[in-house]
Amino acid sequence: MTNSMKTDQLMPPCQAACPIHQDVQGYVKSIAAGNFEKAAQIILKDNPLPGTLGRICAHPCTKSCTRGELDEAIQIPGLKRFAIDIHPDYTLPKPDTLRKEKIAVIGSGPAGLMCAYKLRQKGYKVTIYEALPVPGGMMRVGIPDFRLPPEILNNEIQKILDTGIELKLNTRIGEKITLNDLRRSHQAIFISIGAHIDKKLGVDGEDLSGVKSGIEFLRKVNLGEKVKVGCSVLVIGGGNSATDVARTVKRFGADVSIVYRRTKDEMPADVIEVKDAEEEGISLRLLTAPKCIKDKEVSKILECHKMRLGEADRSGRPRPIPVEGEDFEIECEDILVSIGQVPDVDGLGNLLGVDITQWGTFSIDPITKETNIPGIFAGGDCVTGPSIVVLAMREGMEAAESIDRYCRGVDLKEGRTGQYVSEGTVLADKTIDRHKQQISIPSIPMDERDTFQEVVLGYTPEQAREEAFRCVNCIPPEPILHHQSIIEDIQGALKDGLSTVEEISEQTGIPQKEVFWHLIAMVKYGKATYEKQVFDCFTYALKED
């Protein structure tokens, strides 16, 4: 799947945290070593959308970065972007062997592209059906150009298609071609239609003209359609879509405020996005929840509840509670609602019996991504609800593995857990020079941010090397030390009621030293417990799950 050497063992935290397990240490170190070409090669091994992810990935890797314990995490996406930016003319490998099976992928977003690419690498004939006139899904129409220039994305998509994938634009499944048509002409189908319909606020006045969908607004801007916004705009919502909408509106010269019902700390949007939005002059109206919307001549009145934070809810965030008697009004010209999206399941027409969840998403097996109908798979936002690009790619990657197995008649689940972890203590040389913060990535000055020119500029080679040098090269504990067969023998002995190293050694025939070290490892990984007895002896027992 990824670098074969690493899948069987524990990964460094950054690689384990990445949904597609990119070999982060490999390319970061290559950059530090000045070998940028090698870095690009390593990135392309696992990631066919590198420049895109280098710009807009929510980078879960940096949250688990060991360097973060010392001062600040490595700027991993920035380094990835750097390595690819200076090698824009790469090519992706073509399949070695070709297969005759035809696969249909619905939707050309990150999940669909990844699934198509991975299947093509295995030699399948893949056709992507895209409803819009442009490929890329949300990456193209949900993210403003100043964060992800369309040339970058188009270039990368073209390289994926160049491996031999057919793309049919302006082809909405459920209109001229139905799901059933696809089913008859293809061995398998992957549904990755994303989530493009904004959720409703559920308040009175929502249907008034001038109250619009944020994501639809973004789509229109990204497709070059004409849009009209007033001079003062409220954007309701706290996620990345909301900040993207707000920052886009701002570029039309409007006075923009984001309305969010909790505080800044709870905003689901990336910290950097919120920071950029604020810096660009967008004000945040926090602890503010819409109550209803009214017309007032040419403008709108948003009546709001004043909120306070209560106990944590199921998502772990504090629940916003209205403060009695402190309602207020905000006047504006337009209101854009961006509080989350749902997939347009109905748009697909006859679903051939594919199950849908109560949240309006496709119901799938979490490991295989297969729906209840054999041969039909689904992944990405249309399964998970709005999520991050790299997670959608992971869904596409897993689905590709399943589809390959499906076509070859192999068990879809065998050997797959759907889980990759970095357990145990990470070994790292923490004696390195501390208090050396991230090298910040250059971006264009504030006063130039009135166009759709890309805001973040990217590292220079010197900056990239300096940033890459900060990596502490951490190593996960070596699992080779702990032989599974020995652990099983020890578990058996513990089950038989033996409790000391000596007894276990005698029964199993494993040398005492080995028994001891494996018991230590089992305690560490929560598989056994120990108790100190008199004379510094220890007794061990199996840990109950």
Added chain:
Amino acid sequence: MTKEKKRVGVYICHCGGNISDVVDVEAVRAYIEKLDGVAVARKNMFMCSSDGQKMIEQDLKDGLIDSVVVASCTPKLHQGTFRGALSRAGQNIYLLEQSNIREQVSWTHTHDHAAATNKAKQLVAAAAAKAEMLEPLEPIKVKTVPCGIVIGGGIAGLRAVRDLSKWGMNVVLVEKSPFLGGRTAQLDHVFPTKEKARDLLDKLIKEVIADPKVTIYLNSQVIDGGGSLGDFFVKIEQTFRGCTEKYDLKELEDAIKDLPKDIKNEFDYGLSYRKSIWMPYEGCWPSIPAVDWENFQPEDADKVNGSGFEFQPNKEIIEVRGGSIILATGFDPYQPAQGEYGYGTIPEVITLPQLVRLMADDGPSNGRLEINEHPVRSVAFIHCVGSRQVEGINNPQPDGKVNNYCSRACCTATLQAANELKERYPDLHVFDLYQDIRTYGHGHEEYYQQASKNQILFLRYDPLNPATVRPSNGRETAVSITVKDLLTQGEEMELGVDLVVLSVGMMPRNIEQIIDIFKLPQGADRFLQEVHPKLRPVELAVEGIMLAGTCQGPMDITEATAAASAAAAKSMNILSQEYVYLNPYIARVDEDLCTGTGLCIEECSEVNAIRLENGKAVINKTICNGCGMCVAVCPNDAINIQGWTIPQYKNMVSKMLIPAQELA
């Protein structure tokens, strides 16, 4: 044998339970008691305790016994203790025999008590049989020659010389090359103090040459030697250095300006060329040039203008005597094999000692970092070249063995060089390819931490899968290195660099001749081997010969000088005594039986301790080491080793051959 047999007292030790848990001590005692010649057989919980010792003393004083057998541990541990008991009772200390029934019986045969007890009976009976034939002996008294001999004029040799002369002792220093200073003179800054190596050396040399008690022989090779603790002799061959006058480097250059500069300069590890009359550096000692006779052509003599030269390589044989010898013969840097990491085939691959010369102000490029006149923008260091080698991966040395030892000093030296480079040239990219970083010494770890701060990029290689180095062929940089980096879980990294520095280890200098002359023990790593790494760390098994510095194993300067001071102190133990006493276990000739066959003399030709006088063999007591070869060849049984005579052996063996069933 007509001599009267001794009455033997046998004392068997329980050693707490170390012996008695396995051996039935009472059964042994009862068995021994019944033997002929055994007057007393006793046992004790700890024979080495004062009670145990008093038991022996009392029996001797009471006149019950003449000689003593202690059945206990090894003589190494307690021979001195029990000899003390004999001595206090007024008995000759050589009337003691020890039987080791702990290491050789109870610790070896823990599971078979009966057999162990039988073996103990046999061993103790044999010891008693020998003891009844023991004779009082006197140690050999040698008048100490109050002079120390130090071989090697590097930093360790100089330190030892200085320590001895400070104590008021005469010292002879023998140095093979025409100049003092050894390897240290070739270094630049030394860790961990960052001092100039030359400053350290100059200070020491000044003290040494100012002391009239020190005699220095330069250009001198050891060609023979002998003697014993307290009175060694060393024969040296001194070659005339060709010059008699002091010059400074400038004057010298004038005098020899017409000589061709065509000899690879070993002082710069071959990075520069020199003439056949030379001085290694300005301010060296002595500042008298030396003729390199090996490379000196007869026509060279005509090209020299100046006085004080004489072109006759006269050799003089000098014999020096001293009570002790300190060996400080030093090391050679490991010479990489042709093609090892590109060494010898790629000009941009050099060794760490070469880099140190390059970086030195007076080095071949005057301190500029240049290789083939190209500036260097990136450097990779590779650790453990010629050290910690793996059989089957690295090429073996001529003796078929790989250097599997760690050379210790190179990790810190490498990081020091890397840091210095980075501090001198901040834009330089420095890579460090290592197996393990072993900056073990006091203050050394800071070099590693500083290296991190200096943004030196570390890559860890697997010794089973070392880096490959090849020319880049047209790339921006001269050399390409490929290495599987364990720090990124085995990622194959490719580095382009302008210079590769091999951090080479240490090999002992070739001192075969000295090893031959004095029969010195070497370890498997070819370094000289001490008696015991902890209990006798600077002494060789040949008594009176000490070790100082890297002839014993890889060391940095701190360790080498510490060892040298220790060796000097150990030497003073000998030199400060008027007499030393040698073991009496040497050959003795029975004049009645000797017919003067001369076979023993032939057998002893290497040690040369026997001569013929009036048709009888005569032993040189201070030279004989009691090896027993003469005993074996004498057809008349006229020679015996005192304390280990053939009749004693025969008596022992007769007791050992008693079958087990008769032991009860």
